[in-house]
Amino acid sequence: MSPILELHGLTCTYGSLTAVDHVDLTVRPGERHALIGPNGAGKSTLFAAVAGTLPASDGRVMFAGRDVTALPEPERARRGLVRTYQHSSLFLDCSVLDNVALAVQRRHRVAYRFDRPARRFRRTGAEALRHLDAVGLAGRAEEKAAALSHGERRQLEVAMVLATGPGLVMFDEPTAGMSAAETERFVTLMGDLPDDLTVLIVEHDLDVVFRLAGHVTVLHLGRVLASGPPERIRADEAVQRAYLGSARTEDVFIDAGESP
Amino acid sequence: MGTYLVGALNGLAMGSLLFAIALGLSLVFGMMDVLNLAHGAVYLLGAYVAVALLPDGVGLGVFVLAVLAAAAAGAVLGGALAAMTRAIPHHLDQALLTLGVALVVAELLSLVFGNDVHSIAAPAAVGGGVAVFGGTYPVYRLLVIGFGIVLAVAVYLLVERSRLGTVIRATVADRAMVAALGVNTGRVLAGVFAAGAALAAVGGVLAGPILGAQPGLDEKVLLLALVVVVIGGLGSIRGALLGALLIGQVQALGTTLLPQYASFLIFAAMALVLLLRPAGLLPPRTAVRA
Amino acid sequence: MRAGPTRTGTSRDDAPVPPPAKSGIGEAGDRPVSRRAVLLAAAATVLPAAAPLLLGPYPVSTLTRMLAFAVLVLSVDLLTGVTGLPTLGQAAYFGAGAYTAVLVGVHVTADAAVQVLAGLLAGLAAAVVTGWVAVRARGIVFLMLTLAIGESVHQISDTWSALGGSNGLSGMPPISLFGGPSLLAAGFVYWWVLAVAIAVYAAVALVARSPYGRTLRGIRDNEPRMRALGYRTAAARYGVFCLAGAVAGVGGALWAAQARFVSPGDLSFEVAALALLSVVIGGKGSLWGPCLGAALVLLVRDNLSASLGGHGPLLLGLVFIAVVFLMPRGLAGVLGARRRRGSGGPP
Secondary structure (H helix, E strand, O other): OOOOEEEEEEEEEEOOEEEEEEEEEEEOOOOEEEEEOOOOOOHHHHHHHHHOOOOOOEEEEEEOOEEOOOOOHHHHHHOOEEEOOOOOOOOOOOEHHHHHHHHHHHHOOOOOOOOOOHHHOHHHHHHHHHHHHHOOOHHHOOOEHHHOOHHHHHHHHHHHHHHOOOOEEEEEOOOOOOOHHHHHHHHHHHHOOOOOOEEEEEOOOHHHHHHHOOEEEEEEOOEEEEEEOHHHHHHOHHHHHHHHHHOHHHHHHHHHHOOO | OHHHHHHHHHHHHHHHHHHHHHHHHHHHHHHHOOOOOOHHHHHHHHHHHHHHHOOOOOOHHHHHHHHHHHHHHHHHHHHHHHHHHHOOOOHHHHHHHHHHHHHHHHHHHHHHHOOOOEOOOOOHHHOOEEEEOOEEEEHHHHHHHHHHHHHHHHHHHHHHHOHHHHHHHHHHHOHHHHHHOOOOHHHHHHHHHHHHHHHHHHHHHHHHHHHOEOOOHHHHHHHHHHHHHHHHOOOOHHHHHHHHHHHHHHHHHHHHHOHHHHHHHHHHHHHHHHHHOOOOOOOOOOOOOO | OOOOOOOOOOOOOOOOOOOOOOOOOOOHHHOOOOHHHHHHHHHHHHHHHHHHHHOOHHHHHHHHHHHHHHHHHHHHHHHHHHOOOOOOOHHHHHHHHHHHHHHHHHHOOOEHHHHHHHHHHHHHHHHHHHHHHHOOOOHHHHHHHHHHHHHHHHHHHHHOHHHOHHHOEOOOOOOEOOOOOEOOOHHHHHHHHHHHHHHHHHHHHHHHHOHHHHHHHHHHHHHHHHHHOOOOHHHHHHHHHHHHHHHHHHHHHHHHHHHOOEOHHHHOHHHHHHHHHHHHHHOOOOOHHHHHHHHHHHHHHHHHOHHHOOOHHHHHHHHHHHHHHHOOOHHHHHHHHHHHHHOOOOO
16 A cells, blocks of 8 residues: 655754754554654654644655645645644634634635625534534534633544544644543544544653554654554664653653563 | 935935834834834934924034933833833733824824924034035934944944843844743843833934924834834844835935835835745844744 | 545535524524614614714714724724734725725716725725735734835825825715715715615624634634644635725725715824724724724714814823723623623623
8 A cells, every 4th residue: 555644854954953854754544653752852843844834954745645845734734634733722712613613614615705604504514513523522512612621622623633634634742731531531532533544643651652553653863763563662672772861751661661 | 426326325314213213113023022103102202302402503412412311201211111011911902002102192292392393403513514426415414324323333232242132132032031041031121122212212303303393203204114124124133224224225215216106115115025035134043943 | 445635525515595593503693682682783773873863964974984984993803803913004995995985976976886886996906906915924013014004005195196195185076876966965975874884894794704704713813723724824814804905995985975085194094093993992803892992982083182172192092001901802892791790601
C-alpha cells in the first residue's frame, strides 16, 4: 500500500538552531503512528511543518502522493491533512455546535453563504450534531465552548477535526493536562475512530502511546532515533539512553516499557 | 533643477521631524502593542506650547526653553497614558482609550487657543536664509535637519550601545522573556512611553515655524507618523528613520509636483511597501517564535 | 478504503426548507420569543415610524441623521463586533457613498433609490480597491491601516478640486422617489431613510446569522484554528470588508439625502472615531446596541454640543475613556447581563 504521508529530509531551522534535522518518515494509510521523544526533540516543530503552520527550511512533505511542501496550511487542510493543537484551540465565544459546524460547512461549500440563516442549512447542522454525538457532547450543543471543562474541550476538538473529513489527523499531545479518568475516556474515543483514518500522534504519556500506536517513531534532537513497532522501540537501547540522559521526568518510560 | 533640490532639502527637514514624532509611536507599539492614537494630540500640545511661549522674534534661549517645556508637558502626558493603558487588559480597549484622550486633549487645546490658524516665527537669530543652489534657503530648516541627524545618532548610541538600549531591543523582541529575566519592564515601558511623547511634543515645537498650529493638524501628523511606522516596520528604530526620510521626500516632492495628490502619493507609497514587504522595510529583529 | 483526502461528492446546497417549528440546532436567539419581546419589537417599529407625526421638522431631521449614522455604525459593527477587526476607516466609504449620492443628485437624477444604489456601489468599489491593503493585517495593525486609509481618503477629498475641495459639494436638489414629486417635507425624507435603514439592519442581521456570519465569528475567536480547518481566512476578511464598505456607502447616501450637501468633514477622523465609539458604547457584536450608541453619540455631538459651549467632542472623549474603563462590553453587555440575572439563567 502506498504511504499517505512521506517526509523526505524535512528540516526546520530558527536562526542557528536546527529544530528538525533531515527527518525522513513514512506513514501508511490507516496506521496509528506515534511520535515520541524527550522535551525539545522537535516534535511540535515537525508537526507544525507538516501541517503547514510553519514553513519548512528544507526537504519535502508528500501527502497522498502529492508534494504539498509549497502549499499553505488551509490548502493542506482542504486535502485532508489536519492537525490539533497542544492546548485546546477552540472558538470559545461560539456555541459548541458552531465549533463543529464551522468544520462541516466548509466541506459542504456553504461557508460563504449569507442568503439564509445558518439554521436553515439543515444538512450542515445535522452532520455537526452527529459528530458531537459521537464524542458525547450532543447534549451541550447550545452552550458556549468556553463553558466546557478541559476534558470536554478535548472531546470537542476531536469532533471538530473529524468533521473536516480528514485523511490524516495529527494530534499534538491530546492527553496533556487530563485527569486519569479523562485520559481513559480519550483513549476509548481514539479506539473508536474509523479504521481507515490515519492518525499521527505526539504524546508524552507512554502508556497511552503503547496502547494506541501500531508504529512508533522516536525523535531526539531533531533527528529520527528509531522507528518501528512498539515492542522493538521498547527494547531499543539508544532510545532508552536518550530518555534517561535527558530528563528525570521521563523516568515514566521505564515503567511503561518494563525494561528487562 | 534648483527647485527639486530645494524640495529635497524640505523633504529632509520634514523627514527629521517625522523621525522625532514617529519614533515614540513605533517603540510604544513594538514594546507593548499599544497603538497610541493620542500621539498626534501630544504633537499638537507641543505646537501650542510654542504658540504660547514664542512671540515673534524671540531669542534662541527662549526657543530652547519652549522646547524643554514642551518635552516636559509631553513626558507628563505620555506617563499618564502609560499608566492608564497599563490598567486595561485588551489592546483594542487601550487604543480606544488613547483615542478618547486624543479627543479630549485636542478639544481642550481648541478651548484655550481657539480654532484659528496660528503661525509661529523662527527664532530671530536663525530667521534668515542662506544661499543654497542659487537661491536662498531658510537657516531654520537646515537647523531642523541638523537636529534630525543629532537625534538619529543619539538614538543609535542609546539603543545599540547602552544597557537600557539592550533592554528596549529585547523587549521589542520578546517581552515575556525580558520580564522573566527579572527586568522591571513596567518602568522601562513607562519611560519609553514618556520619552516618545516628549519627542513628539518637541517635534511640535520644532515644526511650529514650518507647519504652524491649528485644530486638525494632530490627525494629519498622526497619519504621517502611522504611515512612517508601517512603512519602516512596527517597533523598528532604523525602520522609523528610513520611513521618515522616505515619507519626507514623498511629501515634499508631492507638494512641489502634484499638490492635489500629495496625500494620495503617501497612501500609494504605503500600499506599495505593504504589497512588496508586508512586515515593513526594516522590521525589528525578533526572537525565535516556536 | 479512503487512502487520500476525502471529499463529499454529493454535497450540494440544501434546498430552502420552511423553518421547523422547533429546531433543536438553532442559535440561542431562535428560541420561542416571549410576549414581552414581541411587544418591545412592535414598539421599536411603530414609535420610530410615527415620529414625524409627533415631532417638529428639526427633531425629525435629527432623527434622520441618526438613522444614516446608525447605518455607518452597523458597517463598523460588522467588522469590529462580528469579525473582530477594529476599524477607524469606515468614514472613507461613508464619504464615498455621500459624495457619489450628491454627484448623482446634482448631475443625474433626484431619485433617492438610484442615489442609494450608487452610494452602495461607490462604497463597495472603494472598499474593493483599498481593502486588500487593510486585510493584510489584523487586530491593532488593522486599526492602524484603516486609520491611514481613512485619513488619506479624507485628505484627498479635502484637496481634490473636482470634489469641491474643502468647501465640499452643495446644490443637491431634494430627493424624489420612483418618479414622484420632490420630497420637501422632513417627514417624507425621514420615512425613506427609515425604510432603507431597516432594510440594511435586516440584511446585516441576516449576514450575522448566516453560515458566513459563523465563519466571521470563527475568525474573530481564533483565526489560526480557522486556517487549520481549511479556511482561506484572508479571502473571508476581504469579503466582509467589501460588504461593510457597501453598507457604509448606503449610510453615506442616506446622510446626503437629508443634508443635500457633503464636505470633507463628513469623512473625517472624528466621524470614524465616533462610529467606533458608538459600537463600543453599544456593545461589540450586538446589532441593536451600536444603533442605540449611534443615536446617543450624535445627540451629544449635534444637539447637546450647543449647550456645552460647542464642545461636545470633549464630552464624547470623556465618555470614551469612561466606557473603556467602566463597561467594556457596552450597553448590550450591561442590559444583557441584567436580563440574564432576572431570568435566573447562567451568569
